[in-house]
Amino acid sequence: MAETLLDKVWRAHTVRVLPSGQTQLFIGLHLIHEVTTPQAFQMLREAGLKVRFPERTFATIDHIVPTASQARPFGDRLAEEMAVHLVRNCKEFGVPLFDLDSGRQGIVHVIGPELGLTQPGTTIACGDSHTATHGALGALAFGVGTSQVRDVLATQCLALPKPKLRQIRVEGRLARGVYAKDVILTIIQRLGVKGGVGYAYEYAGSAVAAMSMEERLTICNMSIEGGARAGYVNPDATTFAYLRGRPFAPQGEAFDRAVQWWKGMATEPGASFDDVVALDAGAIQPVVTWGINPGQSVGVRDPIPDPAEASETDRAAWAEALAFMGFQSGRPIAGTRIDVAFIGSCTNARLSDLRAAAAVAKGRKVATGVRALVVPGSQAVAAAAEAEGLHDVFLAAGFEWRKAGCSLCLGMNEDKLTGREICASSSNRNFKGRQGSPLGRTLLMSPAMVAAAAVSGQVVDVRELLT
Amino acid sequence: MSRDDVRRTMVGRGIPLPGNDIDTDRIIPARFLKSVTFEGLEAHVFADDRTQNPDHPFNEDRYQGAAILVVGVNFGCGSSREHAPEALRRWGIRGIVGESFGEIFFGNCTALGVPCLTAEMADVRWLMDAVARQPGREIVLDLEKGEVRFGDRTIAAAIPDGVRRQLVTGTWNATGVLLEAGEAIERVARSLPYIRGF
Numbered sequence A: 001m002a003e004t005l006l007d008k009v010w011r012a013h014t015v016r017v018l019p020s021g022q023t024q025l026f027i028g029l030h031l032i033h034e035v036t037t038p039q040a041f042q043m044l045r046e047a048g049l050k051v052r053f054p055e056r057t058f059a060t061i062d063h064i065v066p067t068a069s070q071a072r073p074f075g076d077r078l079a080e081e082m083a084v085h086l087v088r089n090c091k092e093f094g095v096p097l098f099d100l101d102s103g104r105q106g107i108v109h110v111i112g113p114e115l116g117l118t119q120p121g122t123t124i125a126c127g128d129s130h131t132a133t134h135g136a137l138g139a140l141a142f143g144v145g146t147s148q149v150r151d152v153l154a155t156q157c158l159a160l161p162k163p164k165l166r167q168i169r170v171e172g173r174l175a176r177g178v179y180a181k182d183v184i185l186t187i188i189q190r191l192g193v194k195g196g197v198g199y200a201y202e203y204a205g206s207a208v209a210a211m212s213m214e215e216r217l218t219i220c221n222m223s224i225e226g227g228a229r230a231g232y233v234n235p236d237a238t239t240f241a242y243l244r245g246r247p248f249a250p251q252g253e254a255f256d257r258a259v260q261w262w263k264g265m266a267t268e269p270g271a272s273f274d275d276v277v278a279l280d281a282g283a284i285q286p287v288v289t290w291g292i293n294p295g296q297s298v299g300v301r302d303p304i305p306d307p308a309e310a311s312e313t314d315r316a317a318w319a320e321a322l323a324f325m326g327f328q329s330g331r332p333i334a335g336t337r338i339d340v341a342f343i344g345s346c347t348n349a350r351l352s353d354l355r356a357a358a359a360v361a362k363g364r365k366v367a368t369g370v371r372a373l374v375v376p377g378s379q380a381v382a383a384a385a386e387a388e389g390l391h392d393v394f395l396a397a398g399f400e401w402r403k404a405g406c407s408l409c410l411g412m413n414e415d416k417l418t419g420r421e422i423c424a425s426s427s428n429r430n431f432k433g434r435q436g437s438p439l440g441r442t443l444l445m446s447p448a449m450v451a452a453a454a455v456s457g458q459v460v461d462v463r464e465l466l467t
Numbered sequence B: 001m002s003r004d005d006v007r008r009t010m011v012g013r014g015i016p017l018p019g020n021d022i023d024t025d026r027i028i029p030a031r032f033l034k035s036v037t038f039e040g041l042e043a044h045v046f047a048d049d050r051t052q053n054p055d056h057p058f059n060e061d062r063y064q065g066a067a068i069l070v071v072g073v074n075f076g077c078g079s080s081r082e083h084a085p086e087a088l089r090r091w092g093i094r095g096i097v098g099e100s101f102g103e104i105f106f107g108n109c110t111a112l113g114v115p116c117l118t119a120e121m122a123d124v125r126w127l128m129d130a131v132a133r134q135p136g137r138e139i140v141l142d143l144e145k146g147e148v149r150f151g152d153r154t155i156a157a158a159i160p161d162g163v164r165r166q167l168v169t170g171t172w173n174a175t176g177v178l179l180e181a182g183e184a185i186e187r188v189a190r191s192l193p194y195i196r197g198f
Helices: A005-013 A038-047 A077-093 A108-114 A129-137 A146-155 A180-191 A213-226 A237-243 A253-264 A312-325 A351-361 A379-387 A390-397 A447-456 B047-052 B083-091 B103-111 B121-133 B161-168 B174-179 B184-191
Strands: A014-017 A023-026 A029-032 A057-060 A123-126 A140-143 A157-160 A164-171 A199-204 A230-232 A275-280 A287-289 A297-299 A340-343 A371-374 A422-425 A441-444 B009-017 B068-071 B095-098 B116-118 B138-142 B147-150 B153-156
Touching: A005 A014, A005 A023, A005 A140, A005 A199, A014 B184, A023 B184, A029 A108, A029 A146, A038 A077, A038 A146, A057 A108, A108 A123, A108 A129, A108 A213, A108 A379, A123 A129, A123 A146, A129 A140, A129 A213, A129 A230, A129 A237, A140 A230, A146 A157, A146 B103, A146 B174, A157 B174, A164 A180, A180 A213, A180 A275, A180 A287, A180 A297, A199 A213, A213 A230, A213 A237, A213 A351, A237 A253, A340 A351, A340 A447, A351 A379, A351 A390, A351 A447, A371 A390, A379 A390, A422 A447, B009 B121, B068 B121, B068 B138, B083 B103, B095 B121, B095 B138, B103 B116, B103 B161, B121 B147, B121 B153
Parallel strands: A029 A057, A029 A123, A123 A140, A164 A199, A164 A275, A199 A230, A340 A371, A340 A422, A422 A441, B009 B068, B068 B095, B095 B116
Antiparallel strands: A014 A023, A023 A157, A287 A297, A287 A441, B009 B138, B138 B147, B147 B153
16 A cells, blocks of 8 residues: 555654553654753753763754854843853753854754755654744654753653644745745645644645755644644655755765655555645735734735624634734735844745745835844855855845854843734734734744845835845 | 552532633743743743733632633644643642643643543533633533533543543553563564664
């Protein structure tokens, strides 16, 4: 019988079936960062346990790092303490760390693929809900909490139920000015923020097949915003070309043998799914969120919806969202004034994202009164962007050009909204208070749309600015 | 496992928290994650929601000391931060019943020995109202029978079989169970081409 990638990866990594009925799954790569691990290392210490596979564990520092000056000690005493603990824990337990002086530091979900650590057919865990990002290369990647970080450190395994599988087919061609971010926001709007609970998502169809690896990373990244803990794209020629020559990818003849194995892990024609959903790529518009979860979005030319049109379950939530945002239904989302523009995060801070934003920013100026910042996803992204002069484009337009980190996506460093500021953001969550101000408001959109909003001072359709 | 880890029934006064899609950023805002321990998180549970809404249930005197949280749809969606269930647990929550839960949050709760049971929305609404009327009365979450009891009414409440078994046998701390696989872990590792270097 034809099998899916989920079936094959799951079977290859099964250690045993547990008394609970869950699977003990071997984890091929464990990525860790400073926020969700100090308690796990402490639990290991108290139990007298070691890291079982330190050579399969890699650390970086991303959530709390300042992006203006990264000189140590950090100005924020608590951030400094977390950095000190991460360094100490990695040293004590023998875990390699991509620190600020490594040239390889960055957001954990940016550096994994970039370094070639993330590979097809593997299992990956990280104490971060956006771990599904790595599925873009055909890996099965799970976001976990701190107790499960402890489990993986101590045993290199997770206890998990096998998820159901939903294939999401995006067929056709994206229109100009429509990006991967618009595709995933449309999927979440369609299926709902809890539609994926209990499922892994397999993204497929001609539009996904035509996407670059970075576009696929954006799609898989936001699987969790649709409720799905894991999401993946089957490995193909795009995947293999992306991986060739990366530092931790197999080299030489081993790479060719790897490609053969990777090809064999892909979903086979005729495999069956628990559910299949199809979308027409050509119908997707540039999307902007109007509410307080990533499913509350509209096309940029559409009006903010009326709670009266919502399902009974969603009606109160829509009304609450509109009240928090201070928006009126029926009014177009375009024209909404913004205070801050943020280009960054594990969703959209890779080189192609910065290129798309720079193409809009070039020759224009950030609108008066708007604070705009570009935070590259990694030191490598920053270096590549600088090598082609993107930083000059942004600086000339009045954007700040920062150092790599999670930054304003979640406001754990100095980059925060203040008061009721509205932020056009290329990040992944528009939750209440997400960007560091309890009353701050977030409009999610593609990096090009953020750049367009930055130079216009308001939400605009980026297609009007593309020449 | 120890007898203290067995979770057959969770009993305590209730606290209703209406609303859907309440994410873990709201349960514990990110600024409180800047710590290398979980200590003191209970003071900040729903910090911003409570400031913005003085009538937030976690502010109300009548719900202080409650142990069973009653929630709506997709509670705990979003970030994987275990700080969220830790904040609730340290505040005093011992079990949660709701229409549905974010998947990572659900797993994190299980890993802390905090059962999350799901029930029909109509039953959840009834329970929220009933608890609001009688905040001094205890709720019983019965994991073995798959039900929630309040006064003379019983509602059906589900929990996946595997998770139920972990909780009722006190084996929800997975590290010990996973370690029992012993060398089988290394055998699987050696069978994987990418671990062998292709």
